[in-house]
Amino acid sequence: MEDLNNQRNYSNGLKRRELKGRSRSLEDLDRLWKEPLEKRGLRECRLLENLNKMVQEANEQMLPSNLEEMSQKLSDISKRLEAANHMAERVQQRELEAQQNTGLQANMEKLKEDWAEFVKEQQRLKEEVDEEHAKAVGELSSRFSEKKKDLVQFSL
Template sequence: MTCLEFVNMDRIIKDVGDIQSRLLDHRPIVNAEIRYFVKEFEEKRGHREMRLLENLHKMVQETNEQMLPEDLEGMKQQLSDVFGRLEAANHMAERIQQRELKAEQSVQLQENMERMKEEWADFLKEQQRLKEEVEEEHAKAVGQLSTHYSEKKKDLDKLLLDV
């Protein structure tokens, strides 16, 4: 590369830098806007905003000192009323829940009683059937024993007759 080319490259680089600073560097514009805002706010308007803010601050302090205690008392009273109502509603809900629980238990108790009656009836039927089986077996055993002893008695009578 020649010296002339280097000089041209330097000029191109400088031009690109200038274009870049104009396009991307916004500091001069922002600084100008800030100066304009400060000038507008401080010089033209004076301290009007400051006075307005001070007046607002005084009004807020007076409101806090006067109205806040009254409002707090009112809120406390309303909260105690609401709390009392909530307690009453809670008590009523508990009573309703107890009634429902009793009714549910009553229904369950009734169902249990019906089921137990059915089971008791089945148990009695089974006991009756077992009793009949035992009586039948007993009658058979008595019959067999009677037959056996009557045969023995006949054998004994024969032996006594033969003697």
């Protein structure tokens, strides 16, 4: 077990010595690479912080006056919307009345047509009744005249 640990330590030491020359150059490259990145990151952070402060200050300055203007504009818009809604309701009411009038006119036209058909039918039925009446009167007249003749014969 001890021998195994000694071998490991020895091989690790050799590896460290071999990589030692390389690790400095890698460390130098890392440092050369990381330093500008860190500086750029710090500059970006400062820039973002400054922008954030500017936005906050602008909001603090603009909001109070804008709130009053916004409330005024909102009330104006609300009034305009109410007026527009009122106008839309009136237009809808007129359209409904026009549709009802159109419906009434259509109903009146249908009733007129139905009435004309009814009058024609009544005229036809009247003519039939008049014909039947004329036939019945003719038959009755002829019977009456026959009865009259018969009566005259019996009375003689």
